[in-house]
Amino acid sequence: MTTTVQPTVPPRPKATQKTHRAAPRTLLSPKAVSPRPILPQFYETLATALGPMHWWPARTPFEVIVGAILTQNTAWVNVQRAIANLRRERLLTPRALERVGQGKLSRLVRPSGYFRQKAKKLKAFVRFLRSDFAGSLARMLRIPTAELRERLLAVHGIGPETADSILLYAGNQPVFVVDAYTQRILFRHGLLGEKAGYEEARQLFEGSLPRDAKLFNEFHALLVKVGKNWCRPQQPRCEQCPLGPYLPSKPSPVVGVRL
Numbered sequence: 612m613t614t615t616v617q618p619t620v621p622p623r624p625k626a627t628q629k630t631h632r633a634a635p636r637t638l639l640s641p642k643a644v645s646p647r648p649i650l651p652q653f654y655e656t657l658a659t660a661l662g663p664m665h666w667w668p669a670r671t672p673f674e675v676i677v678g679a680i681l682t683q684n685t686a687w688v689n690v691q692r693a694i695a696n697l698r699r700e701r702l703l704t705p706r707a708l709e710r711v712g713q714g715k716l717s718r719l720v721r722p723s724g725y726f727r728q729k730a731k732k733l734k735a736f737v738r739f740l741r742s743d744f745a746g747s748l749a750r751m752l753r754i755p756t757a758e759l760r761e762r763l764l765a766v767h768g769i770g771p772e773t774a775d776s777i778l779l780y781a782g783n784q785p786v787f788v789v790d791a792y793t794q795r796i797l798f799r800h801g802l803l804g805e806k807a808g809y810e811e812a813r814q815l816f817e818g819s820l821p822r823d824a825k826l827f828n829e830f831h832a833l834l835v836k837v838g839k840n841w842c843r844p845q846q847p848r849c850e851q852c853p854l855g856p857y858l859p860s861k862p863s864p865v866v867g868v869r870l
């Protein structure tokens with residue numbers, strides 16, 4: 612299926628990039644092109660250049676949630692170590708996390724940093740799951756998206772990015788996850804003000820794209836890859852970046868994002 616391209620959209624990157632036949636380009640139907648076509652074009656370009664991202668790297672929805680909490684303010688490699696510890700101790704279920712002592716839990720998640728706070732957050736989540744949904748993740752994930760988002764945000768330690776990661780990657784619900792990489796990219800491309808907050812960025816994506824969990828899943832992961840590989844806080848490597856052709860002008864060299 613082909614995406615309609617508006618005349619104001621910059622040309623797509625040329626040949627220097629690898630292409631991957633498996634990239635899910637067909638998620639963008641012609642009907643879906645919005646008055647703000649640049650984000651669908653970003654997606655299409657990145658999916659073609661980088662291929663499928665296979666997110667979220669977890670075995671179960673509950674493991675996604677544990678990872679979403681542990682990844683706050685740390686690199687994923689540290690989360691992997693903490694999750695390996697929890698797996699070794701057979702603690703990657705709501706019931707097991709309810710039962711484990713907080714001291715032991717803190718020690719096990721230590722590699723992810725801020726380990727005492729993160730142990731408390733994990734405990735707060737499983738308490739919420741018990742009190743509101745009888746400990747059933749499936750029951751929690753059946754709640755309508757907007758309502759569940761509000762209820763997650765009321766749990767200790769769950770902010771917008773974590774809540775949306777849970778909704779999208781554990782619940783397969785069409786909510787766009789925004790992170791610092793995303794905000795930096797939007798700002799540098801003139802799509803978002805430097806002082807814009809999380810909700811503004813989220814609305815920009817959700818208002819410009821079809822509400823499709825698979826698309827949101829893939830697009831967020833692609834933007835993370837761009838942020839890690841090219842769109843660094845200082846001295847972005849635009850010449851190598853797949854989004855380079857979309858730059859309105861030279862990007863700001865340093866960006867302070869507000870989440």
Ligand code: SF4
Pocket residue numbers: 796799800837841842843847848849850852853854855856858862
């Ligand atoms: S590295 Fe440059 S081209 Fe790539 S997303 Fe950042 S600002 Fe855009």
